[in-house]
Amino acid sequence: xxITNRTTDxxxxxxxxxxxxxLVPAIAILAAFYxxxxxxxxxxxxxxxxxxxxxxxxxxxxIGGVLADPAxxxxxxxxxxxxxxxxxALQLAGLCIALVIARGERRGLRGMAAxxxxxxxxxxxxxxxxxxxxxxxxxxxxxxxxxxxxxxVGLGPVAWLSDPQMAMASAVIANLWQGTAFSMIVFYxxxxxxxxxxxxxxxxxxxxxxxxxxxxxxxxxxRLIAVNTVLVTVQTLNTFDSILAxxxxxxxxxxxxxxxFTFNTVFYNLDLAGGSVLAVLLFAIGMGCALLVxxxxxxxxxxx
Amino acid sequence: MTLARWGDVATYVVLxxxxxxxxxxxxxxxxxxxxTPAEVYLGASRFIPQAPTLDNFRLILSDPAFLIYLWNGxxxxxxxxxxxxxxxxxxxxxxxxxNFRGKQAILVGILAVQMISPLVILLPLYRxxxxxxxxxxxxxxxAVYGALGMPLAVWLLKVTFDGVPIELEEAAAIDGASxxxxxxxxxxxxxxxxxxxxxxxxxxxxxxxxxxxxxxxERDGDWPISVAIFNFAGATNASTTQVxxxxxxxxxxxxxxxxxxxxxMIVSALMAGAVKG
Numbered sequence: 001x002x003i004t005n006r007t008t009d010x011x012x013x014x015x016x017x018x019x020x021x022x023l024v025p026a027i028a029i030l031a032a033f034y035x036x037x038x039x040x041x042x043x044x045x046x047x048x049x050x051x052x053x054x055x056x057x058x059x060x061x062x063i064g065g066v067l068a069d070p071a072x073x074x075x076x077x078x079x080x081x082x083x084x085x086x087x088x089a090l091q092l093a094g095l096c097i098a099l100v101i102a103r104g105e106r107r108g109l110r111g112m113a114a115x116x117x118x119x120x121x122x123x124x125x126x127x128x129x130x131x132x133x134x135x136x137x138x139x140x141x142x143x144x145x146x147x148x149x150x151x152x153v154g155l156g157p158v159a160w161l162s163d164p165q166m167a168m169a170s171a172v173i174a175n176l177w178q179g180t181a182f183s184m185i186v187f188y189x190x191x192x193x194x195x196x197x198x199x200x201x202x203x204x205x206x207x208x209x210x211x212x213x214x215x216x217x218x219x220x221x222x223r224l225i226a227v228n229t230v231l232v233t234v235q236t237l238n239t240f241d242s243i244l245a246x247x248x249x250x251x252x253x254x255x256x257x258x259x260x261f262t263f264n265t266v267f268y269n270l271d272l273a274g275g276s277v278l279a280v281l282l283f284a285i286g287m288g289c290a291l292l293v294x295x296x297x298x299x300x301x302x303x304x
Numbered sequence: 305m306t307l308a309r310w311g312d313v314a315t316y317v318v319l320x321x322x323x324x325x326x327x328x329x330x331x332x333x334x335x336x337x338x339x340t341p342a343e344v345y346l347g348a349s350r351f352i353p354q355a356p357t358l359d360n361f362r363l364i365l366s367d368p369a370f371l372i373y374l375w376n377g378x379x380x381x382x383x384x385x386x387x388x389x390x391x392x393x394x395x396x397x398x399x400x401x402x403n404f405r406g407k408q409a410i411l412v413g414i415l416a417v418q419m420i421s422p423l424v425i426l427l428p429l430y431r432x433x434x435x436x437x438x439x440x441x442x443x444x445x446x447a448v449y450g451a452l453g454m455p456l457a458v459w460l461l462k463v464t465f466d467g468v469p470i471e472l473e474e475a476a477a478i479d480g481a482s483x484x485x486x487x488x489x490x491x492x493x494x495x496x497x498x499x500x501x502x503x504x505x506x507x508x509x510x511x512x513x514x515x516x517x518x519x520x521x522e523r524d525g526d527w528p529i530s531v532a533i534f535n536f537a538g539a540t541n542a543s544t545t546q547v548x549x550x551x552x553x554x555x556x557x558x559x560x561x562x563x564x565x566x567x568x569m570i571v572s573a574l575m576a577g578a579v580k581g
Binding site: 019021022023024025026027029030032033034036037038040041044051054093096097100103104107109111115116117118119120121122123124125126127128129132133134135136137139143145177180185188189192209231234237238240241244245259262263266267272275276279280282283286287289290 | 308311312315316318319322323325326327328329330332333336344346391392394395397398402404407410413414416417419420421422423424425427428429430431447448450451452454458508511512513514515519530531533534537545548549552555556559560563564567571574575576
């Protein structure tokens with residue numbers, strides 16, 4: 001009798017159950033460490049708080065002060081150059097490495113795992129150490145790494161860190177060294193997820209490697225490339241510890257990106273209100289990118 | 305030679321160029337760290353020093369302060385990683401096993417908060433920690449590490465739990481086990497490799513953290529190694545480059561070694577996350 005009951009009434013399905021108790025810790029953390037602080041930064045942006053004194057009154061003075069600061073356009077320009085250069089370089093390098101490793105593995109070539117390990121090792125180097133190591137490499141003295149290597153082939157010396165434009169290039173190179181691994185992993189995963197029969201069919205049709213890349217690999221990786229572009233953009237925007245250690249933002253403001261400018265405003269000038277305005281700006285740009293990724297995924301999913 | 309063989313040659317040429325770029329900083333760092341002060345000034349001509357020495361490492365490691373920095377780094381990053389994973393497990397389990405309204409929204413939300421710079425949330429957190437009297441306490445740093453590491457851990461653990469056969473949980477449920485018992489006795493033991501990857505990844509990220517401890521810990525003796533080397537670099541000059549190089553190696557090595565040893569596990573977890581996320 002009970003058995004017939006069971007077959008008609010199956011009892012709770014595996015997916016049932018109240019989710020709330022499970023979600024409480026995560027939601028509490030999201031609220032306490034993300035949502036409320038972001039709102040509080042917004043409040044501070046309208047205040048006159050310094051790092052040492054709490055807000056005494058609310059106005060738009062801090063916002064006006066930041067917007068009128070002649071350093072802001074310079075910093076935003078620097079941020080734009082640094083971010084664009086990195087997003088392009090990181091993804092090109094990541095894509096190139098991912099495809100080369102994937103090819104090498106298909107052909108059974110040796111050394112692919114070792115190479116991947118090397119790129120990943122650079123990834124886990126702390127940002128501060130990254131800045132310090134590249135500072136040694138870019139040392140402009142005749143015995144500096146790159147300058148003494150260039151000296152062998154009769155070039156240089158290059159003013160890696162003291163020339164404003166070269167300093168920006170150097171900061172991008174240092175970030176490229178450390179950051180490529182992320183894009184490499186994403187693209188490597190995307191490449192491995194492509195059905196190999198597509199390439200076999202293309203080979204039967206005598207497609208060239210370039211055609212296979214152009215008409216199979218690239219279109220099928222398009223969605224992940226879009227997502228990765230946004231992720232890398234936000235990561236680059238938020239990067240500042242390696243620049244702090246490499247150039248300290250200099251020479252002048254040549255490598256002072258928005259995140260570093262915010263850090264300096266709050267923790268060296270103790271201007272919490274002004275720093276909060278900059279932090280809101282940083283947050284808004286990052287969130288704009290996050291919404292973009294959501295939009296991109298939402299739009300592409302029905303098609304894919 | 306066939307086209308494929310030429311392709312292999314091209315593969316190795318590309319790898320050689322990129323390999324030189326990625327290996328150079330590591331190799332140079334090692335080269336500097338085993339030089340005597342005199343040989344530092346000889347640049348590339350002494351890439352392999354004539355009289356390699358371990359004195360620089362001896363100097364660093366004989367400094368008790370340095371060992372404390374290393375211990376602080378380990379303590380803070382491991383505790384922070386544990387907190388992150390412990391906070392992530394229930395949410396990841398719910399995301400993997402339960403159907404409820406708004407699940408997608410919560411998962412996207414968890415992904416989105418990762419885009420917020422720690423710098424942004426640190427401004428109010430710093431003031432709160434001062435108000436709570438938690439400035440200069442490890443607890444403050446560990447809590448922030450836990451909060452920063454949780455989102456990625458939720459995603460990695462969700463993918464891990466998805467891979468645990470649901471039939472095993474159903475069998476346990478038929479035997480009368482509650483969901484909590486099932487999770488504790490069946491799912492978590494089976495998900496051990498994924499949990500370990502999430503923990504280690506969180507720990508490596510914490511090891512690299514500079515901003516949080518730099519701001520929340522003001523006393524020299526509380527600093528982890530990432531903050532200490534920044535401070536140390538400010539006190540060095542050209543004649544002590546080799547000592548700074550040795551200090552950098554000591555700061556970098558633990559993270560690199562752990563990561564390289566476990567990279568297969570971590571990378572496959574990340575790759576699963578990349579394709580599905």
